[in-house]
Amino acid sequence: MILNPADESFAARLRLVLPEDVFRPVEERYLEEPRGRYHGQAGLLALPRTVNEVSALVREAAAVKVPVIPYGGGTGLVGGQVAPEGPAPLVLSLERMRAIRGVYPSENVLVVEAGAILADVQEAARSVDRLFPLSLASEGSARIGGNLASNAGGVNVLRYGNARDLCLGLEAVLPTGEIWHGLSRLRKDNTGYDLRNLLIGSEGTLGVITAASLKLSPIPAGTGTAMIVVPSPDAAVELLALAREQLGEGVSAFELIHRQGLEFLSEELPDVRQPFSDLPEWVVLIDLGLVKGIDPTGALEALFETASETGLALDGVIAGSEAQRAELWSVREHIPEANRRIGSVSSHDISIPISDIPEFIRKGQSRVAKIGEFRINCFGHLGDGNLHYNVFPRFGRDRLEYENQREAVKQAVHDLVHEMGGSVSAEHGIGRLKTADLERYGDPAKLAAMRAIKAALDPLGIMNPGAVLPAN
Incomplete structure (x- = not known):
């Protein structure tokens, strides 16, 4: 598929149908990605304010076959947000579309535009005494549209699921420029193919997500956190099963940490307070969210006692306050930063x-x-x-x-x-980094179906070319 650059003639075409303030000079931050493996290019940068402006941008790009790179918070780790090769694209940033369109506490639903920062979505839920449980290290800069486009995971998947599981409906602009008005608040809707779940995880290759209806949950009445030393990963898996047996869906997160990560923290971020003076080989971080009437500290103490008796726990720390809870989570949350520094x-x-x-x-x-x-x-x-x-x-x-x-x-x-029957991309997506891996390990029937879907929805190949599937 032959595509054309977002050059001056294309810019002039867009300025006939869109306000001048939609367009901005291309800043370096739109061409970078966190791991520094790719450096992008851009012929034009657009910051639309409405779904109609997104529609106009994509419609005009389709008319003259200009590639479009949807841009969220730029936090993706597989290069899906930059275009290092091919004609210089239109970079379409959703950052000005960040409104909360509706809050429905009795339904546990929040309707929000795609450019809203994840931390702001969480706060909007808290403002009505609800929880939006998607939680990532980059939640202070990641945007919900990008989270959905990459089907982000994070620390609470065990209990609440991935981004896909937290979405009821979408509004999106398809590769033709047509707007799909799919902002449903329904839990049940069996009216044909599920376009919502097709767009979630598609990494901007099938359209531009502009808004979403999100599932909220009650805020747990009691929370608790413990860091427990385990003798081995085998013991950690057994402890997970024990925790689920004793606490059921009350287990919100269960994180495994190796000594190497703790040593990296000591080397690179010594101000991060660690609970054990002698660094253990393996620890797990357990987080609970319990209903009213169950004491989380007592529940963790009972779990630790049983685990100690059966040899699954060697030592442990149970947070006695929110400050201590934050300290324990700080250990886990700073490991990626220590990794980056090394x-x-x-x-x-x-x-x-x-x-x-x-x-x-x-x-x-x-x-x-x-x-x-x-x-x-x-x-x-x-x-x-x-x-x-x-x-x-x-x-x-x-x-x-x-x-x-x-x-x-x-x-x-x-x-x-x-x-071993696993996946080479658990929560970061394919982007440009793992296209060859997808070809190497992907099921042939699935790959053929993916190519057919891409060809059907984006026959011109303008949407994020080179991401997920190699560009033709």
């Missing part, structure tokens, strides 16, 4: 069947060791099977010294994930 050779966002995670960790260490000497920081959302399995240089070395081994490390890890 610089990984290869980072992997993977999911494995939960009961197979201990075996994966053992086999993964062995396979990576065959390539060279590395440090491995394995941590993440054990409760939903999602690990961040990141491989780092030896102490005192720089990741650039390992560039010739990066691909071998990635393939070794991803091959093992595939062998």
Whole structure:
């Protein structure tokens, strides 16, 4: 498919149908992504204020075959928000579309525009005594449209699900420029193909999400947090099962942390207070959200007692206040920042069947060791099977010294994930980083169906070309 750049003639065409203040000079931040693997290009930057302006932009782009890159908060980790190759695109930022369109506490529904920052969506829910449970490290800058476009996960998937599970309806602009008015607040709607779930996770390749109806939940009456030392990943998996048996859906998050991550914190962020003076090999961070009448501290104490008696827990800390709870979560939340400061050779966002995670960790260490000497920081959302399995240089070395081994490390890890029935993209998406992985590991029938869907909805190939599926 031959596409054309967003050049001066295209800019002049757009200015005939849109106000001048929609267009801005292209700033460098729109061309960068957090890991620095890609540097984008842009012929034109547009910041529409309404769905009708988004529609006009896409309609005009389709008319002259100009590529469109939808842009949210720029926090994606797989390069889906930048276009390093091909004709210079129209970068379409949703950041001015951030209104709360409606709040329905009795329905547990919030209707919000796609440019709203996730933390502001959470606060809008809290303002009516409700919870929007999607929670990410980047929630202070990530935007809800991007969260939905990438089907973001985060720490509360165990209880509440991914972004997909938290969305009832969408408003979106399709690749023709046509507006789909799908902002349903219904829980049940069996009227044909589910376009909502097709657009969620499509990473801007099938359309531009402009607004969403989101599911809210009651705020738990009591919350509790504990960090428990476990002897092994096997024990962590057993502790997860025990916690679910004793507390059911009260377990909101269950995070696995390895000693390497704690050491990275000590090296790079020594001000982050850690609860154990002697760093343990493995710990889990458990977060509870319980109904009225159940004491979370007592529930965690009972869980710890049972786990200790059965050898699943070696030590532990139960938060006695909100400040202590925040300190325990601060350990988990700062691990990605410590990782970034050190610089990984290869980072992997993977999911494995939960009961197979201990075996994966053992086999993964062995396979990576065959390539060279590395440090491995394995941590993440054990409760939903999602690990961040990141491989780092030896102490005192720089990741650039390992560039010739990066691909071998990635393939070794991803091959093992595939062998064990896992996914090489658990919550970050495919973007541009993992298009070859999708081709290598993807089911042929699924890939054929994906290509057919892309061709049907976006026959001109203008929507985020090169993301998810390679550009033709």
